[in-house]
Amino acid sequence: MSQRSIRPHRLVIALALAYSGASPATDPSHAELGALAAALFATVPPAALSQTERREIAAVTPLALRDGVVVSSLPACETAMHPEVSLEDLNGDGLPEVFVVAGNTCTSGMTGSSIWLFARLPDGRWSRRLDVAAAAYRVLPTTTQGWRDLVVGRRGMCHGVWHLAADGVYQYARSIRPDGTQCPSQ
Numbered sequence: 001m002s003q004r005s006i007r008p009h010r011l012v013i014a015l016a017l018a019y020s021g022a023s024p025a026t027d028p029s030h031a032e033l034g035a036l037a038a039a040l041f042a043t044v045p046p047a048a049l050s051q052t053e054r055r056e057i058a059a060v061t062p063l064a065l066r067d068g069v070v071v072s073s074l075p076a077c078e079t080a081m082h083p084e085v086s087l088e089d090l091n092g093d094g095l096p097e098v099f100v101v102a103g104n105t106c107t108s109g110m111t112g113s114s115i116w117l118f119a120r121l122p123d124g125r126w127s128r129r130l131d132v133a134a135a136a137y138r139v140l141p142t143t144t145q146g147w148r149d150l151v152v153g154r155r156g157m158c159h160g161v162w163h164l165a166a167d168g169v170y171q172y173a174r175s176i177r178p179d180g181t182q183c184p185s186q
Helices: 003-020 028-040 051-060 105-111
Strands: 063-066 069-072 084-088 097-102 114-120 126-133 136-144 147-153 159-164 170-176
Touching (some): 028 051, 028 069, 126 159, 136 159, 147 170
Antiparallel strands (some): 063 069, 084 097, 114 126, 136 147
């Protein structure tokens, strides 16, 4: 990757840090995590998640910050990623769950991206509820165990429908076509 492509991303991170009011330099124990959180949540409005929530979520992602660039935390997969973060209330409790879409071919195979979903546990900690190599997701109006079902787009004509399982993690349930009809193999 050329230095030219990294510089604009560093500027975005610097602006995100300034905009968020985060100052990792003033808190050495959270410096690296604070910078990753600022980069990861650069497009999320400040009121949507507290700085503490941002750091807690960043800590459970498989991401890291190297030279001002978001990368995978997996050794040998540290290629630049450009994460997209969105917030959705999947269980109707008024609090957001956090989707992160990012990846590269090292972490996510031929799809080139993964989708991670993070949600609060009853004790307040954040945990990963979904981890799948996929390009996109869509929230369905249907629910399983009080949580909205998801369509996860992969390569090909059929997309997976995922629902919350008894263990609190989203699992594959079936495949559908983009128009919502069942795939022939099912």
